[in-house]
Amino acid sequence: MAVLFESFSEWKEFCEKKKVSLHQPVLDYEVREKERTKEEIKLALKQAFDVMKDAVKTGLNEDMTSRSGMIENGGKKVFNSPINVLSEEFKVLISRALAAKEVNSCMGRVVAAPTAGASGILPGVLVTLQDLHQLDDDTLHNALLVSAGIALIMEKKSGIAGAVGGCQAETGTAAAMAAGAITYCLGGNIDMVFNAVAITAQCMLGLVCDPVAGLVEVPCVVRNASAAAIANSSAQIALANVSGVIPVDECVDAMGEVGQSMEDRYKETALGGIAATPTAKMISKKVLISDIDIIDSSEE
Template sequence: MALLFENFESWRQYCKDKKLPLYKPVLEYEIEQKGRDEQTIQEGLLKAYQVMKEAVKTGLNSDMTSRSGMIDNGAKKVYNHPVTVLSREFTEVISSALAAKEVNSCMGRVVAAPTAGASGILPGVLTNLQSLHGLSDEKICEGLLVAAGIALIIERNASLAGAVGGCQAETGSAAAMGSGAIVYCLGGTVDQAFNAVAITIQCMLGLVCDPVAGLVEVPCVVRNASAAAIAFSSAQIAIADVNAVIPVDECIEAMGEIGQSMETRYKETALGGLAATLTGKGIAKKVLIQDIEILPDEDTE
């Protein structure tokens, strides 16, 4: 099996023909690709999930101030604020996603799922899904395999990289991975899980990648929180059997087409969007000066 599947339809048909749960073909693919047994793969998944949980914990309990100053303990501020806009559970989803992404921005340890720029989304989604529904680590790991399968197909037919497809390719893909995993873990059907992916992609299409000062901080961190919220809303819609209308494979095609037609300045170059605003340019200049100041003096070496 050189590839997992070419598209979501072939994944769906394979599961139907073989009477397999959605995660199983991805596990088979991992075993074949890595040359490892199922237990070893499961141990790796558990380790990755533990890193995700630790990133959330670190972001909510340690100092998260980036050298640029753009990241300043936002996750803790949200988590501890007395006003809850919707519910305490919603606040925890948002703050968890912020926390894990802030750890990345402050050079901490994260799981790039699918990228470091989107590394707060799955932790924010899965840790809260687990606590809300009392799911086992094993079930969450099955969800991670489903998420991985989603990412592999998106990568094949569009992109996971902001430099190729804009932020829709990074946070959009991560949110789609999360929404599909949510539906799977809550006992949804294959069609519902893929419908959740389609709805998520529809919500994220066209999002540009415009990091201020070229740093994966602003607006990247807050987009991780928003994407986690979209993952949950899409899963809720899909598991209620609301039809996305446009099939998931066509949504991915649209993502790829938009990424190809997007101007270069909107694809991780820091030449457009928020990075090109007056304030964004000022921050970039300040960061550049800081970088120059910390370079070693050749005469003193």
Template sequence: MSILFDSFDEWRKYCSDENKPLYEPVLRYEREQKGKSEEEVWTGLSKAYLVMREAVQTGLTQEMNSFSGMINSGAKKVANLPLSVLSPEFQKLISRALAAKEVNSCMGRVVAAPTAGASGILPGTMVTLQEIHDLPDRTILEGLLIGAGVALIMEKRASISGAVGGCQAETGAAAAMASAAIVYALGGTVDQAFNAVAITIQCMLGLVCDPVAGLVEIPCVVRNASAAAIANSSAQIALADVSPVIPVDECVDAMGEIGQSMEAKYKETALGGLAATPTGQAISRRVLIQDIEIMDDEEVPE
């Protein structure tokens, strides 16, 4: 169990052969890796989920203004808009994903799930899901364990790092984690949960990592919101037993192949994409000048 499973097929087979719920092998993996009791693992998960909820609340109630000026309380604006594009619930989902990620961009406390750059996706999806369906915390925590298992396999077979595989590997992994957790929490089967992961990956393939000025702000924050929406749509599709056609392990492998062939300028280097636009370059120069001025102000006179 040192690497959990090599594939989703192995995970599926284990749960079928041992008649275990989807989260059980991940729980056992956590206990073995960290030398903790089952109670300690659940306590740790509860603390993590509390931080997620606090990040959502902070982002929706406090001013979120980043040093660069690119983040300016966007989550509050979305939450308070009197017009809902689809429904109030969808509006909450989007604003909450934005909120938690804005907290990260403004140097607040978040849960890297699986990375800080994707830290708004699980909070946005799980907090909203719990509210809509009145789910107990235990169900949400089991979902988070399943999400962790998804990330472990994706990391092994492809990557969960924007610097290695582009944003498809970072926000894509978080969205895949969330989609599996959603399906599980709503009583879906193992196959449906893994189909949700496959569908999510298919929707995220090829997404580049192009942070403006090298900061995890633009387009990272809004991508957290869009990834949260994709996680929910994938779960909805999978719960209806719509097949992804391409099996989940093959989808993960395709993500890895695309990440390997992606040019370096599209993998967190801020040398391509939005970061290389005239506006992106102008922002980069302005942020650099601000950094230099701060360093000059902090110098101690001889």
């Protein structure tokens, strides 16, 4: 697959030279690479956003208890909590991010954005953004193109898989995609959008991937909620034209350098971090034995 842009600075230069919005070259890229019409790509965007909205709805309305028992309707519990730490809107944001990711943990249908392990972030952020600001679907579809462009560059520069760069690569990239999308939707210029990405990268830098029992449940689900919050804070800062000081390309390059230097036990192996705690080891043993029992009973 051809590269969209080598860097964020190249993307900016192209848009300014051609006098086009950030989403346009991404749309053209999708048309070229997928060999589809613009109408077909826009339909695919609609379908993707519909799945995101359905994941939020499913997570908040159906039973979300994972087979391991580690996930047990966290999104609904937060949504129905009588206590608002900041505001009702903030609580809704967090509950939606949790809910959409819990759908993934319970083997439901989600959009990998950019991965299944980070699949609660964009839905939680974009559904809440649309509700709060009464944005039409077309605006959100264009924002998805912008977020896809962000992911394509970050994939090349720093990686998007936990096995490559830790959780910073998965939830960090998703949070950067969401921050850029928010800023774009609310009228931020190119510099603001990319500054939101840079600030998010700074905030997510160094986060390890340490899934308990090797399952994408703990601490993955709650990290989706935290990443959604960081995406909103980064966008708020960027929209106020507060500089992250370090250019976005340098921030993402730094993320790649940190990912490369991480020990393997912090890259989705479940050998370090939270996954290596005494309680996590007990859970891992219990889950493993349970899976063996299920396999044995099915063979009888």
